[in-house]
Amino acid sequence: MTDLESKEIENSLEIITDEVDDENDISNESNAEEIIEPKIGMVFDTTQDLFEFYKMYAKIMGFEIIKRTSSKGDDGELKYVTFSCSCSSKAKSLSNHPFKLQPTSKTNCKAKVRATTCLDRKWWEVRSITYEHNHELNTPSKARFLKTNRVMKLFVQRKLDLNDQAGIRPNESFNSLVVEAGGHENLTFLEKDCRNHLHKVRRLRLGDGDASAVLDYFLKMQNGNSNFFYMVDLDEDARLKNLFWADARSRAANKEFGDVITFDSTYLTNKYDMPFAAFVGVNHHGQSTLLGCGLISNEDIDTYVWLFRSWLKCMSGCAPNAIITYQDKAMQKAIEVVFPHARHRWCLWHIMKKLPEKLKGYKKYEVIKLTMQNIVYDSLIPSDFDERWMVFIEKYNLNNNEWLQNLYDERQYWVPAYVKDIFWAGMSTTQRSESMHAFFDGYVNSKTTLKQFVEQYGNALWDKMEKENHADFNDLNSNIPCVTHYAMEQQFRDTYTMEKFREFQQELKGKIFCEIFSCQTNILTSKFVVVEDVKIGENHRRDPFEVSFNEVNCEINCKCRLFEFKGILCRHVIAVLIHKEIFSIPEQYILRRWRKDIKRCYTEVKVSNDNWSTKHEGLRFDKMCNFFYDVAELATNNENNCNMVLEVLDDLKAKLMLNGGGGEISQRGSNIAHGRTKYGEVRGSHNGKILSPLAVRSKGRSPYKRRQSKVEQIIQRKKQKKTTKVTREL
Incomplete structure (x- = not known):
């Protein structure tokens, strides 16, 4: 090769490289100054360089190219390659139905470029070219729809992935990219490409099987934080039965707020209809905090025992002092087995909600309902409830009502007068669990895979953590003005979180409706009768409350037992303390649980999350x-x-x-054959292969229906409209 020929080749390659560099921009730059046509004799370093050059030319001209043929020499190395118009070859239909043929772009077009190696395969030289097409070419503005011209940059993929994890729909993400680029014509991809990318990412996340993907996900979580905990229960066929998992932050938070939890398993939101079971506590701001999650295949005693034991093992054997659930015999038995010393109560709201269903048949239903509500909510001590209940049953002749009889026999599980003697963090229902369900409802539906469902746990933790951090910020940077000059109000404002101070301040305000009517004093204890003026609708009622006060140790108790139940001093106690000229609250009545002036270790623990942003790339x-x-x-x-x-x-x-544009890629494999890691266990034989669960046939959703997802609500409304239309036609 002469020096002149080498110089021409170098100049040609320089032009090609400059053009190829600009090809992948997100904006369509169709105003090229000059169209460089492929010519016989052009040389390229690699076949990829030739492909990129011909693709750039095709984009400007308005057609799409494909790799048509290639052949190897006698030594087995690639020697010939042909790139042609995508319309090459004859049209043929792949449809089996002769009247439902699919569109085709094939016209047997002959346009192509053919190249071969030369100089001991150091170069690729164009040997033949066909320019003519037998079809109409696209204009530059339409050429962006061609497949080879549709390119999605890394930062676009990154934005789509993040939006998908945040629950933003693909069409909304695409519209934001359109606005950002200044119009559809400036994008080098279509909405279909966005959806295909997300589908591919989700499929790659899931791996071979849904259940195996879940286990792989758990192992990745442990790689990121060794305190991530999971338990997997398999049946004899190595099919997934039950799951339990908890983030490292949830485990740490349980040490602060695991004394009182609510548990609920009435939320069916995945394609296997596996009930979602959430362990939920209350933090110092009164906010719900996740303390672990489970997906179970049955709602029987054995399953609940497995789940509760998994939670107990996760929390290092620290059982809750109190647990709230809905009315369920299997759950009740399991709690007695696993948490024998925990106080168990049923959700009061769900029991009272069943009044219309159970008592609607009585003629005096409205009076019966109102009377029962007054007995349940207004009875302060067990003896009061028992006495009023017996009168109620006799008066309305309800002795034969089996439901009411069963409720009375198990009154220690649900009647406030029987359960308010211990601390419940102010909770009387499972509304904390339901708030978790409401959060997940924006992310999952009936077709959600197990892997996708498990991933939403991380989203829930991030959301809750952000709300808690914001509340901590407000406590540090603002406060609520005091409404009185009493030192106790200033005392609680300085020590309690804003939300809990509001509750105390509400009781302090309520003190104006209280009046001390009598006092009995002996050597150690004084007993006061505090009468409160209670407004019910347009009427007023004066209720007496007995308050006892020990002069020696400043121990004070009220018959309403608000402090025992909620950890907030009631207005009746406040009235007595002020009457005794005690303006600073004794230290035993300022609970650590509600304080804002202490450092809680769990806040230093980061939320575990397996996403692209946490990897080296x-x-x-x-x-x-x-x-x-x-x-x-x-x-x-x-x-x-x-x-x-x-x-x-x-x-x-x-x-x-x-330099090749490459980089170091590190990938850690995982071996699940042993079935156990530091804080993870797979129970059952599986030989490294876990089968996805079978669809669950859940028992009736008594005592109440679960919350439906938004997708299910839309489907239900459409079904109702169709039914209404048919009925009208009939």
């Missing part, structure tokens, strides 16, 4: 993007600065491409 990508954004912000207001930045980036891009 993601961290490097985010670091560079943040730096690029800073540079762009500095250069955007000046044309010279902008051009300078673009020139520097262009040089940098060329250097990276010469």
Whole structure:
């Protein structure tokens, strides 16, 4: 080869490289100054360089190219390659139905470029070209719809992945990209490409099987934080039965707030109809906090025993002092087995909600319902409830009502007068669990896979953590003004979180409706009768409350037992303390649980989450993007600065491409054959292969219906409309 020929080749390659560098921009730059046609004799380093050059030419001309044929030489190395118009070959239908033929773009077009190796395979030289097409070419504005011209950059994929994890719909993500680019014509991809990308990412996440993907996910969580805990229960066929998992932050938070929990398993939201079981506590702001999650295949005693034992093992054997559930015999028996010393109560709201169903048949239903509500809510001590209940049953002749009889026999599980003697953090229902369900309802539906469902646990934790951090910020930077000059109000404002101070302040305000009517004093204890003026509708009622006060140790108790139940001093106690000229509350009545002036260790624990941003590639990508954004912000207001930045980036891009643009990729494999890690266990024989669960046939959703997802609500409304229409026609 002569020096002149070498120089021509180098110049040709320089032009090709410059053009290829600009090809992948997110904006469609169709205003090229000059169209460089492929010519016989052109040489390229690799077949990929030839493909990129021909693709660029095809994009400008308005057609799409494919790799048509290739052949190897006698030595087994690639020797010939042909790139042709995508309309090459004859049209043929793949449909089996002769009247439902699919559209085809094949016209047996002959346009193509053929190249072969030369100079001991150091170069690829174009040997033949066919320019003519037998079909109409696209205009540059329409050429962006061709498949080879549709390119999705890494930062676009990153944005789509993040939006998908946040529950943002693909069409909404695509619309935001359209606005950002200044119109559809400036994008190098379509909405269909966004959906395909997300589908591929989700499929890659899931791996071979749904159940195996869940276990892989758990192992990844443990790689990120060794305190992530999970338990997997398999049947004899190595099919998934039950799951339990808890984040490291949830485990740490349980040490602070695991004394009182609510548990509920009435939320069916995955394609296997496996009930979702949430362990929920209350933090110092009165907010719900997740303390573990489970997916179970049955709602029997054995399953609940397995789940509760898994939770107990996760929490290092620290059983709750009190637990609230809905009325369920299997759950009750399991609690007696696993948490024998825990106080168990049923959700009061769900029991009272069944009054219409159980008592609607009585003529005096409205009076019966109102009387029963008054007995349940207004009885302060067990003896009061028992006495009023007996009168109620006799008066309305309800002796034969089996439901009422069963409720009375198990009154220690649900009647406030029987359960308010211990601390319940102010909870009387499972509404905490239901609030978790409401959160998940925005992320999952009846077709959600197990892997996707489990991933939403991380989203819930992030959401709850953010709300707690915001509440901590408000407590540090603002306060509620005092409404009185009493030192106790200032005392609680300085020590309690804002939400709990509001509750105390409400009781302090309520003191104006209280009046001390009598007092009995002996050597150690004084007993006061505090009468409160209670407004019910337009009427007033005066209720007496007995308050006892020990002069020696400043121990004070009220018959309403608000402090025992909620940890907040009641208005009756406040009235007696002020009467005794005690304006600072004794230290034993300021609970650590509600304080804002102490450091809680669990707040230092990060939420475990397996996402791209926590991996090395993601961290490097985010670091560079943040730096690029800073540079762009500095250069955007000046044309010279902008051009300078673009020139520097262009040089940098060329250097990276010469280095191959690659990087170090680290991937850790996982072996599940042993079935156990530090805080994870798979119970059952599986030989490394776990089968997805069978669809669950759940028992009736007594005592109440579960909350439906938004998708299910829309489907239900459509069904109702169809039914109504048919009925009207009939």
